[in-house]
Structure formats: structure tokens, C-alpha cells
Amino acid sequence: MARRLAGIFALLLLATATAQDQIPRLAVSYAVDASAPESGKIRVAMTIRNNVQDEVKVAIPAWAPGAYRIVKYGRSVWNVEASGRDGNKLEVMSIDDQTWRVKAGGIDRLTIRYELSVDKSRMDKDHLFIAGPDTYLYIVDRKDVPCSVGFTLPEGWRVGTGLDADGPVYKARDYDTFIDCPTELGKFELLSFEADGATFDIVIHAKGPLDGEKIVDMCRRIVVTQNRMFGGPPPFKRYVFLYHFKDQTGGRGLEHLNSTDISMPYAAMKFDPLLAASVTSHEYFHLWNVKRIRPAELGPFDYSGIVRSKALWMCEGVTSYYGDRTLAHCGIWKEQQYLDHLAGEIETLQNNPDRKVTSVEKASQNVWDRKDYPRVDYYNKGELLGLLIDLKVRTATGGSKTFDDVVRRLYEQYVVGP
């Protein structure tokens, strides 16, 4: 009986597999036309293949992972139109400020075209920076489908991205991964180095010349030191540092699965490229902490609205702890410089009276609101909590273990996916 049942199950499994194989998989490809960057507009065509639905809902995210605020990218989307394979127009209805419904009538292939107005900070005659969530619509409830993109660009422009290149097409296994690979388009400088079995590309869009060798050395030291902490090759074959060094005031960075995009004032970088070390180290450490070790609510992502987490102090503050400690370990900062930095963080926290009424968990949850309530900076206090946890583990184990062991354990035990 058992053998007979096993035979039936095997037949059923075979039938299921065959049926699934016969249904071509839904796929999305985008064509981005950025051939007129001075117009302040780009045109995007999103083609959906192997559709079987009568109605297709598409949406643009309301926020970008890592930047915990509602942005409403839909405000930049104009003239949404849809058509079938032979060019026949399909009805498009706007549902809300980020979602559209296309009357597809079950046709297998449809193309949705839209224009995007692009801010001068992201596009000018020399370049276009595509963050991802700001540009690409997704099929509602089908973010699992593979995505690819091709670009129409001005003469001489290149493509810098963490997406996998397949000739002139750039691909990702699903939408979350796809929009987590920002793309720099333009005449940028490209530097590279190899470390621990992976290639590291450094894409630099700068206002003028910079000391590239120093930037490569900085990135390499950070990469090697942090890879060593996790005891093996990093979880990718290629990683991309996307740098913008122009007229902005202050620095910022955003983490991604196999890349980071960082902006710093050109004048500061011209003065000393190592001024980008702290943000670079922070963003690189994120590839483990938050991109792979993360709270459940931070992936797969819900882009439709606010996603609160109590744990941003761990995601951001502890990342800052390791980011800056890396700089001391790899010699970019002198020991005294690191101690002065920690002293500054302690002083900032102790001088903040709100620390007595707002916890870091509350601060993590409230970051979306950006209201004028008692504020605690979870970067600041989270970094110091990282330090205190590390000291506690070291003293409790007589120096035989550190917080690094805890973080490694989290990575080895709880990380799912690439």
C-alpha cells in the first residue's frame, strides 16, 4: 500500500510540475529613455509578458527601503498609458496617488508607458541617477516576478549598477532586488579592485578630479576588515560603490544588497577623500546588518505605506558602531580619533534631555512621523548601545567572546535568501 501510494504521489507531483512548466512565467521588462536629460523628463515603458489577468494593477512605491519616510514617488509620474501587442490602447484608471488599474482583458502582453519628471539633483546634461523606487512601477501583489531593464542614453554615457548585466539588459530575480540596485547613468569614472573572491566597482560622478587611488585604498581597507569579521567571502560576486561628489551640503548614503549610493560635497572630498570613510564603512556594514540580518517587517517590503519597526537602533545605530570601529581597526582612523568620536557620541546623548522620556525603540517607530516630540537619535544612542553590548559580552566572557560573535551567529542562523 505504501509503495502504491508513493507511486500515486509521484505521478501527482509529475503532473503538477508539468502543468507549472506549461504556464510561462509572468515577467516584467522596462525600457528607460533618458536620451534628453536636459528636458528634466525620462520616459519609461514597462512591458508585462505572460499576463492572464483581466485587470492589472500597477503601483509605484511610497517610500524607499532604508529611507524611512513617505516620499510619494507617484507625484512625479505623468501620462500613464497602456497598449497591447498590436498597439491597441487599453483603458487606464488612476486608483490613488500611487496605483493604476489597466483593463488588460487577459491579453498576454501589454506595455504601460509613463513619463517621470526628474529633479535636477538626480539628472542633468551629464548624468541620471535612478534610485529604483523613484522610477519603476510594480505589479501589485506580484513583486516576485523577474525584472529587467534596458536604457536609451545620450552618446558616451555608461551604466553603473549592481544589477546583473546580460548584454545591454540588466536583470534581477524579483522587484525587491531590482529596485534595490540603484543605477548611475552618465560619463562617470570607474575604478575597481578585487578582494575575497569578489569584484568591487567604484563609480564616481564628481564635479572635478579626485584622488582615486586614495578612494580605492579606503574602500579596500573597509571591505577586507568587515569581510574578515564575518569570516568568509561576502555574499555576492560583485559590489558597487556609487558615489556622487557635487555641490550638496552634508553627506548621505543608502544601503543596498550589493551596492551603496553615497553623496558627499565635492569640496570636502577634494580636501580629504577619507571624509567619506565613515559613511562608506556604515553603508558597507549594512550589507549584513539590515540587508540580511533584519527585522521581519523590513522585507519583503510593503511599499504602499508606513512600515514601522522598533529595531532601527539595531539596524542603524549598531551599524554605526561597527562602521566606525572598522575605521579604527583598519587604520583609517587613529585610536585617539576613534576615542574622540565615541566621546562626542556620549556627550551628544548625555546632553539630550529627551533620552529620559523616549526610548530608542520608540524613536525607531516614530521616525516616519518627523514630528516635534521628544527626540532621541537612534543612530547616536544605538551606536552607544552597540558599544555597551560589546563591552558587556567581553566582560561577561572574560574576553573570550565579543558582540561580533553574536552578530555572526545572527547572520549564520537567521539569514534566509542571498
Ligand SMILES: [Zn+2]
Ligand atoms: Zn544606515
